[in-house]
Structures are given as structure tokens and as C-alpha cells.
Amino acid sequence: MTPIGPAQESLQHWSAVAPAWESYRDRLFQEARPVSERLVDEVDPQPGQTVLEVTAGPGETGFLAARRLGPTGRLISSDFVPAMVEAAQRGAERQGLDNVECRVLDAQQIDLPDDSVDGVLSRFGLMLVPEQERAMGEIRRVLRPGGRFAYATWGPPDRNPWLFQIVLALLQNGHAPPGDPFAPGGVFSLSAPDRNRELATAGGFTDVEVEEVTGVMRFDSPDDYWTFNTSVAGPVAQLVASLDADQVGAIRATLGPSLAPFEQDGKLEMPWLSVVTRAA
Numbered sequence: 001m002t003p004i005g006p007a008q009e010s011l012q013h014w015s016a017v018a019p020a021w022e023s024y025r026d027r028l029f030q031e032a033r034p035v036s037e038r039l040v041d042e043v044d045p046q047p048g049q050t051v052l053e054v055t056a057g058p059g060e061t062g063f064l065a066a067r068r069l070g071p072t073g074r075l076i077s078s079d080f081v082p083a084m085v086e087a088a089q090r091g092a093e094r095q096g097l098d099n100v101e102c103r104v105l106d107a108q109q110i111d112l113p114d115d116s117v118d119g120v121l122s123r124f125g126l127m128l129v130p131e132q133e134r135a136m137g138e139i140r141r142v143l144r145p146g147g148r149f150a151y152a153t154w155g156p157p158d159r160n161p162w163l164f165q166i167v168l169a170l171l172q173n174g175h176a177p178p179g180d181p182f183a184p185g186g187v188f189s190l191s192a193p194d195r196n197r198e199l200a201t202a203g204g205f206t207d208v209e210v211e212e213v214t215g216v217m218r219f220d221s222p223d224d225y226w227t228f229n230t231s232v233a234g235p236v237a238q239l240v241a242s243l244d245a246d247q248v249g250a251i252r253a254t255l256g257p258s259l260a261p262f263e264q265d266g267k268l269e270m271p272w273l274s275v276v277t278r279a280a
């Protein structure tokens with residue numbers, strides 16, 4: 001599978017961080033688990049049905065659905081990074097799930113027949129897709145009539161300081177992560193509820209609901225914040241990996257005071273806000 005257009009650059013970024021996503025898989029899942037549970041509730045998988053997860057990463061959100069699908073149902077867990085798909089395969093085996101099929105799929109060109117799945121899930125992936133309307137149309141195409149799509153994106157930067165502060169510190173030191181974070185493919189491109197309503201409607205969905213889910217991201221220390229984010233945040237991780245020790249030191253010096261308001265007894269608690277869209 002060759003991803004189309006600007007997705008090729010994104011494929012490189014996410015391939016590079018796939019090993020970190022596997023090692024941090026439990027933490028990445030648990031820190032925003034309420035979002036995964038909401039998505040699965042919205043899709044409401046029934047025994048015997050087929051559910052597709054796109055942009056699945058190591059797959060944990062879909063695995064919640066797989067448990068509800070039972071032995072006669074099937075979860076298709078997919079991502080466009082082969083190493084993420086392999087991580088999902090290992091995760092499904094580790095959890096003893098034998099109704100999971102792991103596949104390499106680009107959300108912009110889903111290699112599945114029309115009307116072939118009963119539900120579609122995506123947690124924190126659709127905003128990273130450059131051709132979002134095309135992806136939405138593909139999801140609508142593979143869904144059976146009456147099927148539901150539920151997906152989550154990150155809300156605006158001021159409600160997601162855990163994500164924004166590191167980007168801000170990079171920018172303040174003259175290092176811009178690739179791409180516009182507010183343009184399609186950027187991490188904040190689907191942060192506004194109205195944009196999600198428009199996108200789902202443009203993709204052919206007629207019944208669209210958008211809600212916000214909030215939570216807190218916990219870090220053991222500012223060092224932990226730095227290591228975690230520079231390991232898993234695709235484009236940021238690649239940018240930081242290209243910098244020398246002095247440049248990293250300068251960024252961390254800028255970051256220190258902006259993390260201080262979230263610090264207590266050396267640990268950090270940083271709020272997050274996710275936008276959850278359900279479309280049928």
C-alpha cells in the first residue's frame with residue numbers, strides 16, 4: 001500500500017515512533033481510556049458484527065469492541081504503519097483475542113468492499129489525515145446502511161496544554177514541527193465541534209452528534225513529560241531527534257516555567273479535552 005499525497009511524510013513520522021507506541025501502549029490507552037469507552041459505546045458493537053478501527057495504532061480501543069463482538073464477530077484493526085499493525089497483532093494475542101484481524105490500511109483509501117462493516121472507530125487519528133473528506137467518504141462507503149462511525153480528536157490547544165506546551169517551547173526556540181497544526185493533517189485541525197459536524201455531513205452522514213470528553217494526563221516529573229512526548233508524538237519526536245544537546249537544553253529551559261503551574265510534589269497533572277463525534 002502506498003499512501004497518497006502528504007500522507008507519505010506522515011507515514012515516516014508515525015513509523016519512526018511505532019516502537020515507542022508499543023512500549024508505552026498501556027499508558028497511551030489508559031490516559032484517555034474514557035474516550036475509548038465512549039467511542040465503543042457510541043458504535044454499540046453487537047455479538048456477530050464486524051467493526052473496523054482505523055488509525056488504530058497498537059489497537060487497544062478496538063480491543064474493547066472485540067470483547068463485545070464475541071467469537072462470531074470480527075474486529076478489523078487497521079493503521080497505515082505496518083509496525084503499528086504488528087504491535088496490534090501482538091496486543092490482540094497478549095489479550096487472548098482471536099476475533100481480531102490486523103491489517104495495513106490507509107484511512108484515505110480503505111481496501112474493503114462497500115457496505116462491509118457494521119461500525120467504525122477511530123481514536124486520535126482522523127485529524128492527522130491530510131485528505132479528511134476523502135477519508136470520511138471512504139468510511140461512509142464501507143459502513144452498512146444504519147452503521148455508526150465514532151471518532152475522537154483533540155480539542156483546542158488551550159484545553160490541551162500537555163500537547164501544546166512542548167510545541168510552543170519548540171516554536172519559541174525557532175524549531176517549527178512540520179506542517180500547520182490547524183490545517184488538515186495537523187493535530188488541532190479537527191479541534192472545533194463545528195468542523196467535525198461539517199466534515200461528517202460532507203462525507204454523507206446525516207445524523208451527527210458532537211460532544212466533549214475531558215480528563216487529566218499524569219506525568220511523574222518534567223523529565224517524564226519530556227521523554228514521553230518526545231518518544232510518541234510523531235512529528236515532534238522526529239524534530240527533537242534531529243536537534244543537538246544545546247538546542248534540546250534551550251527548549252527544556254523554556255518549557256520548565258510553563259509546566260510549573262501543573263506541578264505538585266514534583267508530579268504533573270495536565271488537563272486534556274477531546275472532541276468525540278458520532279455519525280450515522
Ligand SMILES: C[S@@+](CC[C@H](N)C(=O)[O-])C[C@H]1O[C@@H](n2cnc3c(N)ncnc32)[C@H](O)[C@@H]1O
Nearest residue numbers: 014055056057079080081106107123124125128
Ligand atoms: C496519535 S496515534 C493514535 C493511535 C491510537 N488510535 C490511540 O488512540 O492510541 C495516530 C495513529 O494514526 C495513524 N495514522 C495517521 N495517518 C493515517 C492514515 N492516513 N491512515 C491510517 N492510519 C493513519 C498513525 O500511524 C498512528 O498510529
